[in-house]
Amino acid sequence: MKRRIICNEDFCIGCRLCEVHCNVKHSKSRDIILAYKYEKEKEPSRMTFEQKEQVCGSIVCMNCKDPLCIKACSMGAIKIEDGTVIIDTDRCVGCWMCVMVCPFGAIKRGDKKAFKCDHCHDEEVPICVLNCPNKALMYEAD
Amino acid sequence: MKYVIIGNGAAAIGAIEGIRSNDKKSEIVLLSKENCISYSKPQLYKMLNEENVQNIYYRNEEFYTTNNVSTILGKTLISVDFNKKILLLEDDTIKYDKLLIATGAKANVPKLKGFDGETYSFTNIDEALKLKESLVNKDKIAVLGGGLIGVKLSEYLHKMGKEVILIVSSKGVLSSLGDEKISQILNNEIIEKGVNLLLSTKIVGAKKIDSKIELKLEKENIICEAIVSCKGVKPEVSPFEKTELSIDQGIKVDDHMKTNIDDVFAAGDVTEMYNSIEDGYCNIPILPNAYGGGYCAGINMSGGDAKIDSVYPMNSLQIFDVQMITMGLLSSAEKDEVITMFDSKKRIYRKLVIREGKLIGAALLGDIDRAGILNNIIKCNLDVSAIKEELLNSKINFYVLPRNMREVIVKSYIEGIK
Numbered sequence: 001m002k003r004r005i006i007c008n009e010d011f012c013i014g015c016r017l018c019e020v021h022c023n024v025k026h027s028k029s030r031d032i033i034l035a036y037k038y039e040k041e042k043e044p045s046r047m048t049f050e051q052k053e054q055v056c057g058s059i060v061c062m063n064c065k066d067p068l069c070i071k072a073c074s075m076g077a078i079k080i081e082d083g084t085v086i087i088d089t090d091r092c093v094g095c096w097m098c099v100m101v102c103p104f105g106a107i108k109r110g111d112k113k114a115f116k117c118d119h120c121h122d123e124e125v126p127i128c129v130l131n132c133p134n135k136a137l138m139y140e141a142d
Numbered sequence: 143m144k145y146v147i148i149g150n151g152a153a154a155i156g157a158i159e160g161i162r163s164n165d166k167k168s169e170i171v172l173l174s175k176e177n178c179i180s181y182s183k184p185q186l187y188k189m190l191n192e193e194n195v196q197n198i199y200y201r202n203e204e205f206y207t208t209n210n211v212s213t214i215l216g217k218t219l220i221s222v223d224f225n226k227k228i229l230l231l232e233d234d235t236i237k238y239d240k241l242l243i244a245t246g247a248k249a250n251v252p253k254l255k256g257f258d259g260e261t262y263s264f265t266n267i268d269e270a271l272k273l274k275e276s277l278v279n280k281d282k283i284a285v286l287g288g289g290l291i292g293v294k295l296s297e298y299l300h301k302m303g304k305e306v307i308l309i310v311s312s313k314g315v316l317s318s319l320g321d322e323k324i325s326q327i328l329n330n331e332i333i334e335k336g337v338n339l340l341l342s343t344k345i346v347g348a349k350k351i352d353s354k355i356e357l358k359l360e361k362e363n364i365i366c367e368a369i370v371s372c373k374g375v376k377p378e379v380s381p382f383e384k385t386e387l388s389i390d391q392g393i394k395v396d397d398h399m400k401t402n403i404d405d406v407f408a409a410g411d412v413t414e415m416y417n418s419i420e421d422g423y424c425n426i427p428i429l430p431n432a433y434g435g436g437y438c439a440g441i442n443m444s445g446g447d448a449k450i451d452s453v454y455p456m457n458s459l460q461i462f463d464v465q466m467i468t469m470g471l472l473s474s475a476e477k478d479e480v481i482t483m484f485d486s487k488k489r490i491y492r493k494l495v496i497r498e499g500k501l502i503g504a505a506l507l508g509d510i511d512r513a514g515i516l517n518n519i520i521k522c523n524l525d526v527s528a529i530k531e532e533l534l535n536s537k538i539n540f541y542v543l544p545r546n547m548r549e550v551i552v553k554s555y556i557e558g559i560k
Contacts, residue, residue: 009545048512048540050539050541051541052539052541055541056541059540062552063556064555064556064558065555065557066555068514071156071430074182074185075185075200076155076200076201093185095185095458096465097184097429097430097458099511099512099514100456100457100469100513100514101430101456101514102514102515103515103517104515104540104551104552105511105514105515105540108511109510109511
């Protein structure tokens with residue numbers, strides 16, 4: 001099964017709540033108030049919000065059929081598990097070969113480790129999709 | 143069906159995974175002259191200051207048993223009889239039905255006039271360990287060659303506390319990239335960090351004087367304790383030289399990774415492939431090409447039909463504190479349009495090379511985030527005439543592309559259409 005989060009830009013108004021809820025989901029407390037007001041180390045959003053004039057939307061890892069990041073990884077640290085592309089952070093050494101090849105710019109640079117959307121694999125529906133007020137973010141699984 | 147793979151690098155691993163995606167049962171034999179499991183060549187530098195070779199393994203130790211691969215490690219291939227489909231080893235022969243040649247590349251070690259001591263190289267684990275061992279009681283090291291290996295090695299040796307003299311024949315390091323500005327920025331960075339960088343310097347010869355070495359340059363002589371030659375690599379084709387295998391800069395393969403001989407495939411640093419940007423066959427020794435080529439070969443060897451993506455050089459590097467990604471062609475021809483951006487305060491440099499409206503090369507220094515979006519624009523041959531200024535000056539943004547283009551890109555990667 002492949003999980004996918006697709007943004008319909010006709011409905012995206014750029015509220016960036018997807019980023020907010022992504023941060024909360026990956027925070028220590030998983031509580032929106034605590035995460036934003038009291039947690040010292042902020043978890044960066046896995047989403048990238050993009051805007052060009054009136055056109056906007058969010059983009060994350062598309063779980064490509066034939067992922068270029070897996071081929072480029074110099075440590076063999078990227079693999080597909082249950083249809084989701086996963087970065088093994090123990091193996092990742094931050095060579096950024098994945099950043100070099102991801103066609104969506106969906107892999108981000110953390111502290112010497114790459115990270116990306118995990119499609120909230122422990123949730124039925126990804127949290128950004130659940131909280132998108134305009135239903136611009138859609139969840140697909142095949 | 144019996145598959146035989148010669149080599150144990152990224153291309154070989156790619157081939158195993160490619161074969162096993164189609165054929166779970168048939169026998170796979172892997173032959174390698176190196177007596178260790180697959181490791182990541184780009185991470186080889188870490189062997190100098192890490193005790194544990196496991197830290198640079200490319201796959202875990204169970205990989206071969208999980209994929210049901212029998213390995214013959216530490217044995218050298220003498221030659222191949224392609225008519226009889228037999229590999230000849232020193233004391234053995236191996237039959238194959240489908241063969242993959244993934245022997246990689248070996249160091250170019252030029253002979254130094256008048257020198258009978260050891261010239262070290264740095265292209266595999268044995269060479270790395272040999273160098274590491276010899277460094278214990280040596281402090282002043284001369285590194286010859288300002289390519290990627292020479293520069294990274296100099297950085298690591300410097301970080302180990304050694305006095306490093308990096309001797310480069312051209313005007314700047316990484317000159318083969320074809321971008322003077324990049325070379326200049328890196329020259330400055332390397333010097334600033336404390337490596338003794340000698341540019342436009344040719345070596346005339348060397349002489350052993352007790353435990354030291356006198357290195358003769360055109361204008362001066364310098365004293366060092368060890369010499370490491372990093373004058374590039376060349377495809378390891380020696381077992382195939384007297385055969386009918388088509389070899390030019392490397393073993394010539396088509397877009398299915400087939401050689402000119404039936405049932406013989408090749409992948410990785412040993413090959414030359416069609417480079418869409420240069421419009422010619424090139425040897426491009428980088429890991430993504432090796433794994434991708436190996437995987438493609440594996441699928442085709444096991445009865446599938448896979449075509450390799452367009453290939454061109456690309457790399458992601460960090461030299462001391464300079465982070466950079468380069469891709470495609472950076473040495474422009476007269477007909478090309480070159481646009482650059484340089485922010486000396488933030489230490490950001492960006493360059494785009496555009497030919498007939500299409501992006502054919504890009505360099506990102508300092509800010510490399512989302513470089514893959516540019517890489518995909520190169521790969522898909524998209525027209526950037528209307529968006530080039532934005533691509534140069536703004537943070538890289540997927541939405542800079544028109545909607546129809548974005549939708550085609552998303553669809554092609556989700557469905558895996560090439």
